[in-house]
Amino acid sequence: MAVRESLLVRYARLYVRLHRVLDRRMAAQGASLARTKMLMFIDKHAPTRAADIAECFGVAPRTVTQAIDTMERDGLVRRVPDPHDRRAKRLDITESGRRVLHQTEPLRLELVDLTFGTLTEEEAAQFDRILAKLEDAVAEIPVA
Template sequence: MPDLDALALRYSRIYLRLHRHLDRRMAAQGASLARAKMLNFIANNMPVRAADVADWFALAPRTVTQAIDTMERDGLVVRVADPADRRAKRLEITKNGEQVIRQTEPLRRELVEQAFCLLTPADTAQLERILDKLELAIETRLEGPSDQS
């Protein structure tokens, strides 16, 4: 029987190494991985609220508010009134925000391709099936109905 703790630790280490490498390479080009990830999430999920960002990234609401304040100050996002809830604000990407995404996306893609380049198409398909199973286990066995939003 394989050591599942060792597999989980290895999986985590690989993810963290890739994440750190992406962050270092983006920083070397004057970009921020954290900012790029947040901008991509907002762009791909509009309309989105700050609470949605906090939930997705498992961050404290205050942390997200500070990040959004900075991105708004830098002209990357704007807060607009939510027509469904006048107390709430939605986030929208500005033209400058779209430009940041366009600038960082090629580097992100290149680094991901380099990380996965040794996988054959069959390896990739197998990894996808394994990840599907892991995701299903997390959704059905770890996150009960009360944990889902």
């Protein structure tokens, strides 16, 4: 049991450290990790609902709404009509938002390479299989 607990602690520490390094390096370039993560999600899933973003990142819908309001004001996203519910809006990324992602992508890729580039192809494939197995196990755990 001690080995499993150690794995959890080390995994959490790695995640927090990676997050902190990327956030600080992006901030040094005038970017925001939180904003970039939301823009990446919107770009990948557009048009998407703010509720989907809140669920993905585990934050309150109000937090997402405030961030979206700011990104819309800055011209990075736009609200578009929901084709299935005329009262609702979905989010889409603008060309300006894509440019912001394009500017931050080299920094993100550098960190990925500096971290996961230390693994051999075989180690990376094995790690990928392990992560998939853990994701499947967590998906089976009842939330409440």
